[in-house]
Amino acid sequence: MYRTASRPRRTDAIFAATLDILAERGYDALTVEAVAARAGVNKTTIYRTWATKDQVLADALLESPSLAYEVPDSGCLRDDLMGVAGQIAGLLADQSTRRIIGAMIGSLPDRPATAAATSSFFVDRLAREQIIFQRARERGELTDAADPDMIMNLLAGNLWFHALIHSRKVDDTYIERLVDTILHGVIGPEAGG
Amino acid sequence: MYRTASRPRRTDAIFAATLDILAERGYDALTVEAVAARAGVNKTTIYRTWATKDQVLADALLESPSLAYEVPDSGCLRDDLMGVAGQIAGLLADQSTRRIIGAMIGSLPDRPATAAATSSFFVDRLAREQIIFQRARERGELTDAADPDMIMNLLAGNLWFHALIHSRKVDDTYIERLVDTILHGVIGPEAGG
Known part of the structure; x- marks a missing residue:
C-alpha cells in the first residue's frame, strides 16, 4: 500500500474513478489526469500520495467497496469456503469486475507494476482469509500441513476457469461439489497408482 | 473448428501470423489484413475459409504447434497429471504465451466471439485429456464420479494464479504437492466440521 497516514x-472518489476508467476504457486510458478529472480533484492531490497510476490502482483494488467481500465465520471450514466461493463467483458474474480482471491480466505480461498490483491484491485477500484457516486448525479440522495459499488458488482458479473463461453458471450445487473436491480429494487419501 | 476439408x-503460416500479431501487438491490432500480410497470402485466401478474425484465431489456438502439448501416458494418474501440470507450467512461463493469454482474457468480457474461441480452446484440451481419466478408471484409480473437467480446472486454475498472477516458480516439488492435494484432498475423506 502506498497511501500515507x-x-x-x-x-x-479517486479509487472509484480509477476502477471505473479501467473497467470502461481499459488500462491504456487509465491516467492520473483522467482519474483526477473524473474524481473532481486536482491531479497534484493524487500525485502527493501516489507517484504513478499503478500505485493508485494497487490501492484502489485493495480498498474499493465494489471488490470487497466479507470473510465468513460459520463455525466450519466447509461452510466458510463455500461462503468465500460464493462471493468470488458473485464478483466474477459482475461485468464491471470482469472488465477490471481482463484489463489487469491483459497488462500483466509487459507491465511489472501492474503485475505487482494484481499480485498484491490477491496476497492481501489471502492475508484476510488466513483467519478462516486459523479457526479451522483450532477446531481440529485442518492440520498445520494444509497450505491456505494452495487451497485458495485451487478455489479461485477453478472458478476463474468455470465462470470467467467458460461463462458457466456457478450455483450452490457447483460450489458444494468444488469445495468438497478440494477438501476430500478426487480419489481420497489411500488409493492411487 | 471452422476450417473446411x-x-x-x-x-x-496463417496460424503463426495470427498468434504472433496477437502476442506482439494485442487483440485490436489483429486483423485479417494484418494476418494476410504477415503470412504472405492474399486476404481472400483467408476469407475463403474463415469469415472473421475470431474464426482464424479459434483455429490458430487449437492447432498451433506453439501451444500444443503431449498427453502423457505414464501408466498412473498421478504421473500423468504431473506431466500435464509440467507442460501447462512450461506454457505459462513463455512470454509469448503469457501475452496471448493476456490478450484473450482482456477481450473476454466484451467480445463474445473471442470468449467463444477461448472457451473452445480449453474444451478441446479437455477432450484430448479425457483419455488420461479413462485409463485411470480402467486401472481402478478413479471412480466414475470423478469429474475430469473439475480436476483440470483445479489444476490449470491453480497454476494460473501461482505462475501467471503471482509469477512464482513452478518446480517439480510444487507440481507434486499440487497434484497430491487434488488427488487426496486437504483434509481427507473422513474428517471435517
Missing part, C-alpha cells in the same frame, strides 16, 4: 481528500 | 495454402 493522512489520506487525500476524496480518496473514495 | 481442404485447408488453404500456407495454413501454418
Whole structure:
C-alpha cells in the first residue's frame, strides 16, 4: 500500500474513478489526469500520495467497496469456503469486475507494476482469509500441513476457469461439489497408482 | 473448428501470423489484413475459409504447434497429471504465451466471439485429456464420479494464479504437492466440521 497516514481528500472518489476508467476504457486510458478529472480533484492531490497510476490502482483494488467481500465465520471450514466461493463467483458474474480482471491480466505480461498490483491484491485477500484457516486448525479440522495459499488458488482458479473463461453458471450445487473436491480429494487419501 | 476439408495454402503460416500479431501487438491490432500480410497470402485466401478474425484465431489456438502439448501416458494418474501440470507450467512461463493469454482474457468480457474461441480452446484440451481419466478408471484409480473437467480446472486454475498472477516458480516439488492435494484432498475423506 502506498497511501500515507493522512489520506487525500476524496480518496473514495479517486479509487472509484480509477476502477471505473479501467473497467470502461481499459488500462491504456487509465491516467492520473483522467482519474483526477473524473474524481473532481486536482491531479497534484493524487500525485502527493501516489507517484504513478499503478500505485493508485494497487490501492484502489485493495480498498474499493465494489471488490470487497466479507470473510465468513460459520463455525466450519466447509461452510466458510463455500461462503468465500460464493462471493468470488458473485464478483466474477459482475461485468464491471470482469472488465477490471481482463484489463489487469491483459497488462500483466509487459507491465511489472501492474503485475505487482494484481499480485498484491490477491496476497492481501489471502492475508484476510488466513483467519478462516486459523479457526479451522483450532477446531481440529485442518492440520498445520494444509497450505491456505494452495487451497485458495485451487478455489479461485477453478472458478476463474468455470465462470470467467467458460461463462458457466456457478450455483450452490457447483460450489458444494468444488469445495468438497478440494477438501476430500478426487480419489481420497489411500488409493492411487 | 471452422476450417473446411481442404485447408488453404500456407495454413501454418496463417496460424503463426495470427498468434504472433496477437502476442506482439494485442487483440485490436489483429486483423485479417494484418494476418494476410504477415503470412504472405492474399486476404481472400483467408476469407475463403474463415469469415472473421475470431474464426482464424479459434483455429490458430487449437492447432498451433506453439501451444500444443503431449498427453502423457505414464501408466498412473498421478504421473500423468504431473506431466500435464509440467507442460501447462512450461506454457505459462513463455512470454509469448503469457501475452496471448493476456490478450484473450482482456477481450473476454466484451467480445463474445473471442470468449467463444477461448472457451473452445480449453474444451478441446479437455477432450484430448479425457483419455488420461479413462485409463485411470480402467486401472481402478478413479471412480466414475470423478469429474475430469473439475480436476483440470483445479489444476490449470491453480497454476494460473501461482505462475501467471503471482509469477512464482513452478518446480517439480510444487507440481507434486499440487497434484497430491487434488488427488487426496486437504483434509481427507473422513474428517471435517
